[in-house]
Amino acid sequence: EIVLTQSPGPLSLSPGERATLSCRTSQSISSSYLAWYQQKPGQAPRLLIYGVSSRATGIPDRFSGSGSGTDFTLTISRLEPEDFAVYYCQQYGSSPPTFGQGTKVEIK
Amino acid sequence: EVQLVESGGGVVRPGGSLRLSCAASGFRFDDYGMSWVRQVPGKGLEWVSSINWTGGSTGYADSVKGRFTISRDNAKNSLYLQMNSLRAEDTALYHCARDQGWLGRSGYFDLWGRGTLVTVSS
Numbered sequence: 091e092i093v094l095t096q097s098p099g100p101l102s103l104s105p106g107e108r109a110t111l112s113c114r115t116s117q118s119i120s121s122s123y124l125a126w127y128q129q130k131p132g133q134a135p136r137l138l139i140y141g142v143s144s145r146a147t148g149i150p151d152r153f154s155g156s157g158s159g160t161d162f163t164l165t166i167s168r169l170e171p172e173d174f175a176v177y178y179c180q181q182y183g184s185s186p187p188t189f190g191q192g193t194k195v196e197i198k
Numbered sequence: 199e200v201q202l203v204e205s206g207g208g209v210v211r212p213g214g215s216l217r218l219s220c221a222a223s224g225f226r227f228d229d230y231g232m233s234w235v236r237q238v239p240g241k242g243l244e245w246v247s248s249i250n251w252t253g254g255s256t257g258y259a260d261s262v263k264g265r266f267t268i269s270r271d272n273a274k275n276s277l278y279l280q281m282n283s284l285r286a287e288d289t290a291l292y293h294c295a296r297d298q299g300w301l302g303r304s305g306y307f308d309l310w311g312r313g314t315l316v317t318v319s320s
């Protein structure tokens with residue numbers, strides 16, 4: 091199965107700053123089948139990005155995804171207070187679908 | 199309101215069984231594949247099982263194959279997970295999720311429930 095490794099470890103930033111989260115896969119992902127999710131404590135995960143760079147319905151444009159092959163990035167252009175959460179990447183180009191271990195974006 | 203609500207979790211002894219349910223509302227349930235994804239509290243996400251819109255195609259993680267069975271009842275807008283021979287390592291919060299997969303394979307998950315907690319302990 092494809093292993094996803096997210097970095098950095100906890101990311102400590104202030105509101106208004108730019109967040110750059112990385113997801114590296116152990117094998118190349120076919121056809122851009124990579125998604126990103128946001129999860130807040132006590133809540134279900136929420137889909138942010140699918141197909142590497144397509145925003146899900148209702149997701150603000152400060153969230154963007156990019157990358158190809160084995161290296162992918164989620165960028166939050168200007169952090170809002172509600173963006174402090176854990177973010178997971180997921181590949182669905184190969185079975186089984188697998189997730190990264192998550193990156194926590196915390197308030198500095 | 200578009201939502202998924204899980205139920206059926208609880209405390210069970212190793213070797214025991216449990217059946218989880220997921221009630222869907224606010225969308226046409228039989229248009230979508232569905233999946234179960236679990237999460238150890240404070241840890242990451244693990245895909246468990248998926249089923250296509252008809253129920254005719256299913257998939258399982260190796261860790262649960264032969265012990266868990268996914269099914270659905272489109273007339274009741276419901277998804278199920280029958281869990282047998284439970285082990286301590288099955289302890290987790292079990293989410294149901296709407297699956298944007300195709301041709302019987304899982305895709306990304308665009309709607310999630312809040313989960314039901316399964317604890318396997320003696």
